[in-house]
Amino acid sequence: MRFKASYNLWLIAPAALMVAVFFLYPLYFSLYSAITLDNGSFTLTHLEKAFELYSNDILFTIMLVCVSVFILAILSITIAATIALSPFKRITSLLGFLYRLPLFIPFIVTAQMMRTFLAKNGLMNNAFVEAGLLTPMETISLLGWSGIIITFVWKQMAFSTLLISGAMAALDESQIRAARNLGASKIRILFEVMLPQITPTLGVAMVLSTVTMMSVLSVPLMIGTGSPTMMSADMAFRVNSYGDYHVANALGLVSYLICAGLAWFYLRQSLKDKGAVA
Amino acid sequence: MFTKTKIAAIAALGLTQFMGVAQAETVLNVATAGGQNMVDYVKTYLAPKFEALHPDVTVNVVGTGPGDAGSHKISEKLSAQKNANRTSWDIDVAVVHQKIGGEMVNSGLLAKYRSNIKTGKMVSRDSAKNALGIDVDGYVMPMFHSQTAIAYNSDFVTNPPKSYDELVTWTQKNPKAFGYNGIKNGMSGVSFVTGWIYAYGSDANTLSSKTYNKDLHSSWNKAFEDLKAFNKNITFTPGNAGTLDMLNRGEIFMGPVWVDMFYSWKAEGKIPPSMKLSLIAPGMPGQPMYYVTPSKAAHPKLARDFIELATSPEIQAEGIVKRFNWYPGIDANYVKSELDTATWEKLFAEITPEDLSQYGKSFPIAPYFDDIKEGYERNVSN
Numbered sequence: 001m002r003f004k005a006s007y008n009l010w011l012i013a014p015a016a017l018m019v020a021v022f023f024l025y026p027l028y029f030s031l032y033s034a035i036t037l038d039n040g041s042f043t044l045t046h047l048e049k050a051f052e053l054y055s056n057d058i059l060f061t062i063m064l065v066c067v068s069v070f071i072l073a074i075l076s077i078t079i080a081a082t083i084a085l086s087p088f089k090r091i092t093s094l095l096g097f098l099y100r101l102p103l104f105i106p107f108i109v110t111a112q113m114m115r116t117f118l119a120k121n122g123l124m125n126n127a128f129v130e131a132g133l134l135t136p137m138e139t140i141s142l143l144g145w146s147g148i149i150i151t152f153v154w155k156q157m158a159f160s161t162l163l164i165s166g167a168m169a170a171l172d173e174s175q176i177r178a179a180r181n182l183g184a185s186k187i188r189i190l191f192e193v194m195l196p197q198i199t200p201t202l203g204v205a206m207v208l209s210t211v212t213m214m215s216v217l218s219v220p221l222m223i224g225t226g227s228p229t230m231m232s233a234d235m236a237f238r239v240n241s242y243g244d245y246h247v248a249n250a251l252g253l254v255s256y257l258i259c260a261g262l263a264w265f266y267l268r269q270s271l272k273d274k275g276a277v278a
Numbered sequence: 279m280f281t282k283t284k285i286a287a288i289a290a291l292g293l294t295q296f297m298g299v300a301q302a303e304t305v306l307n308v309a310t311a312g313g314q315n316m317v318d319y320v321k322t323y324l325a326p327k328f329e330a331l332h333p334d335v336t337v338n339v340v341g342t343g344p345g346d347a348g349s350h351k352i353s354e355k356l357s358a359q360k361n362a363n364r365t366s367w368d369i370d371v372a373v374v375h376q377k378i379g380g381e382m383v384n385s386g387l388l389a390k391y392r393s394n395i396k397t398g399k400m401v402s403r404d405s406a407k408n409a410l411g412i413d414v415d416g417y418v419m420p421m422f423h424s425q426t427a428i429a430y431n432s433d434f435v436t437n438p439p440k441s442y443d444e445l446v447t448w449t450q451k452n453p454k455a456f457g458y459n460g461i462k463n464g465m466s467g468v469s470f471v472t473g474w475i476y477a478y479g480s481d482a483n484t485l486s487s488k489t490y491n492k493d494l495h496s497s498w499n500k501a502f503e504d505l506k507a508f509n510k511n512i513t514f515t516p517g518n519a520g521t522l523d524m525l526n527r528g529e530i531f532m533g534p535v536w537v538d539m540f541y542s543w544k545a546e547g548k549i550p551p552s553m554k555l556s557l558i559a560p561g562m563p564g565q566p567m568y569y570v571t572p573s574k575a576a577h578p579k580l581a582r583d584f585i586e587l588a589t590s591p592e593i594q595a596e597g598i599v600k601r602f603n604w605y606p607g608i609d610a611n612y613v614k615s616e617l618d619t620a621t622w623e624k625l626f627a628e629i630t631p632e633d634l635s636q637y638g639k640s641f642p643i644a645p646y647f648d649d650i651k652e653g654y655e656r657n658v659s660n
Contacts, residue, residue, distance in 0.1 A: 119524075143516060222517070223516065225460065225515065227509070237462045239347070240345060242648055
């Protein structure tokens with residue numbers, strides 16, 4: 001038995017080493033660099049500078065991510081619920097295929113696509129003009145904060161719908177049938193039977209989407225206009241333009257904290273749920 | 279299963295390293311910063327010409343990415359090899375931006391080679407001796423000079439602004455018709471902001487060559503305030519190419535661009551012929567790219583030969599001026615004789631040599647440059 005335990009430890013050693021070397025060490029190093037001077041003494045100047053120069057951008061990032069996640073949740077739930085509850089199986093299987101497509105398209109490709117689609121004289125507006133809905137002078141460019149939200153939602157929707165729709169499919173079918181037999185409408189089944197049971201999955205989908213959105217650089221660079229911009233673009237700018245890793249890492253620390261805050265809320269929620277069950 | 283695939287992939291990657299050696303006896307490693315057009319130039323134009331002259335040499339071209347970030351990567355790689363006390367470094371020739379070129383000379387990464395190549399004495403530009411306040415005489419050969427200017431659509435703008443003052447008035451009359459990319463999305467915007475500080479903060483001479491005075495930037499507050507007000511009347515674009523895109527689509531009628539990019543796009547038909555250029559007073563900055571060779575390059579002689587070829591009047595005329603619409607790195611008089619008048623005149627069709635010498639400024643020395651960018655972040659964008 002003892003032999004086996006140590007044998008098992010050896011088995012996880014390579015993976016543990018990978019995590020330590022490629023994840024924990026860089027994480028520690030960037031946190032350390034965010035709060036120390038070059039000589040290693042503790043300082044808050046980098047954080048102060050990060051807030052002094054980028055407080056607008058930090059707020060902008062939080063707003064954008066919140067709005068995107070909100071829209072994302074509504075859309076993914078709608079699609080997943082349609083697939084789960086609709087009686088038209090052919091149409092829903094087509095929908096099931098369509099919503100998965102963005103899953104295979106990288107962010108940078110999505111950004112480039114949106115750039116030509118959302119521009120003032122881009123594909124979307126040209127289509128409206130051709131259809132006689134708008135005149136060329138009435139078109140507006142969606143490149144900017146709205147474009148970033150559209151891109152995030154478009155790209156993340158596949159991922160979160162996949163998770164949510166999976167969770168809905170795993171629900172006990174008999175509950176839904178029972179609710180139906182008792183005369184519940186589809187909306188009511190969704191809100192009172194399905195959603196309460198998939199909240200943890202919804203939480204996971206939203207937290208993971210938030211973390212992804214916080215880390216994407218190509219979208220704010222390609223679709224945003226730089227003023228204000230997202231924190232990831234500021235970090236890149238700090239490194240590329242000033243060679244200043246300290247303030248970039250301080251911004252990184254702020255974004256860790258935002259994500260950590262979310263993770264904390266989520267973990268607390270899911271622990272509570274489990275506690276209530278036990 | 280995955281591990282196996284990974285091992286196979288890594289092994290395959292490792293093999294490719296040897297394959298280069300197997301093909302030819304010598305591999306000359308050339309790393310180039312800058313956009314795709316730079317990599318294309320070195321890879322598809324220079325490298326084959328060099329390989330034709332040296333049949334036993336293969337040129338391995340690596341692009342490290344656009345902007346100062348690309349140059350930064352080269353500098354970081356070399357200093358890592360220096361700190362590891364390697365006897366020979368794996369980059370033979372590098373193409374870097376002005377600012378990082380200066381920094382690399384300061385940190386002892388580069389060889390002083392210009393007096394050892396024939397084309398070394400054909401250089402006349404100031405930027406071959408001075409890189410944003412750092413003495414680089416002998417360490418660098420300018421590959422080309424690039425300049426920023428204001429592009430405008432002559433169908434709509436008949437009387438283009440000649441100075442920053444006129445531009446401000448123009449944007450007040452034509453709100454949202456002028457566009458630039460801020461300072462985080464490419465150098466044409468940075469250049470526009472730098473020109474703004476030259477106009478309303480401190481003049482270009484003070485900022486480009488004098489010693490650093492750390493209190494000077496506090497006198498620019500008014501300039502930044504005005505810029506913030508100016509920004510309300512303009513459209514922000516998503517990058518250097520973004521400005522040209524929006525000009526092309528008629529979403530803006532005016533904006534700062536790189537001259538070489540402008541000419542290339544025009545030649546490819548990506549922007550209409552009605553687009554024109556104007557270099558406004560008191561001037562906008564431009565910058566050279568430098569050919570450098572590390573102090574411990576594996577093939578120093580070949581590296582010098584490569585740079586000598588790249589800076590020869592024929593190559594500068596055919597490659598730099600004719601194909602890529604850059605201003606030559608070596609003295610223009612050596613290049614002019616290699617070209618027909620039509621090509622030569624095309625290069626100066628919209629910005630005359632007089633305008634260029636009068637309003638073509640260099641970027642400020644590094645600490646002032648950082649002050650300008652941080653001042654913008656502090657006072658304008660936040």
